[in-house]
Amino acid sequence: MAKNPYRQSVFLTSAAKISQIPEDSGREVAFVGRSNVGKSSVINCLTENKGLAKTSKTPGRTRLMNFFTVENGVMLVDLPGYGFARVDKSLKDQWRQNINEYFTTRKSLCGVVLIVDIRRELRDEELLMLDWCDSSGVPLHMIVNKADKLPYSHQKTALLSIKTSLKDFNATSQLFSVTKKIGVEEAISRLNTWLYD
Ligand SMILES: Nc1nc2c(ncn2[C@@H]2O[C@H](COP(=O)(O)OP(=O)(O)O)[C@@H](O)[C@H]2O)c(=O)[nH]1
Ligand SMILES: [Mg+2]
Known part of the structure; x- marks a missing residue:
């Protein structure tokens, strides 16, 4: 392990x-994804702390950037859901x-974890x-979550198709399931590479 x-x-x-965000120093990794893909659940799974990031069945409830300290100089950031968020247009634009400003200016940002639902x-x-990420030179790792919702052979096909879509980007990808604990070690290794190498 x-x-x-x-x-x-x-x-x-x-x-x-x-x-309002913390000082731009040290290293951090940001977690992003549309509402309901399981972003909070993935953060809780990787940190082995069920109460850390709030999980919710209501899409779009997380409207704040949440910062977690791993240790001095190392942070994880839970960024607000986008896309399907049930908010009015002006609030969406503000987000x-x-x-956008966060991605283009944050010097401590050394990687982005983009979480998607395997069925979408x-x-x-x-x-x-x-x-x-491409234009700011930040590497991206796609966590293809809820793999448990598909049979194994379909998981493989879905991942292959995603890898094809990502081939022109500085991006990696993997299968993940919070409920079946698929891909946990692979995701942790990726974070370690970004935050501790
Ligand atoms: N089957 C399955 N359900 C999941 C998985 N990850 C999250 N969920 C469920 O998806 C819903 C949304 O999760 P949540 O973490 O609140 O999503 P967020 O809006 O992206 O933060 C919840 O009901 C979770 O229990 C997974 O890997 N497999
Ligand atoms: Mg959430």
């Missing part, structure tokens, strides 16, 4: 706007601006994230 320093993560702070096609939201 790879070392898992993430289980010592503690909640640091929430921010509704960029002016988009915040997140990649769409504009994911492509936008891939473009942001």
Whole structure:
């Protein structure tokens, strides 16, 4: 088992706007994904802490950037869901601006984990994230979550198709399941490479 320093993560702070986020120092990895893909569940799974990131069955409830400290100088960031979020357009635009500013200015950002649902096609939201990471030179790792919802052979096919879509980007991908604990070690190794190498 790879070392898992993430289980010592503690909640640091929430921010509704960029002016409220912690000082830009050390290293951090951001978690992004459309509402309901299991972003909070994945964070809780990797940190082995069921209560760390709030999980919810209501899409779009997480509207804040949440910062977790792993240890001094190492942070995980849970970014607000986008896309299907049930919010009015002006709030969406405000988020988009915040997140865009975060991606283009944050020096400590050394990797982005983009979580998707294995049963859904990649769409504009994911492509936008891939473009942001590409233009800012930040590597992206796609966690293809809820693999347990498909039979094994279909999991493989879905991953292959995603890998084909990612081939022109600085991006890696893997299968994951919170409920069946698929891919946990692989994801932790990826975080370790970004945050501890
Ligand atoms: N079957 C299955 N359900 C999952 C998985 N991950 C998350 N879920 C469920 O998906 C729903 C949304 O999860 P949540 O973590 O709140 O998603 P978020 O909106 O992306 O933060 C919850 O009902 C979770 O229990 C998974 O790997 N497999
Ligand atoms: Mg959530």
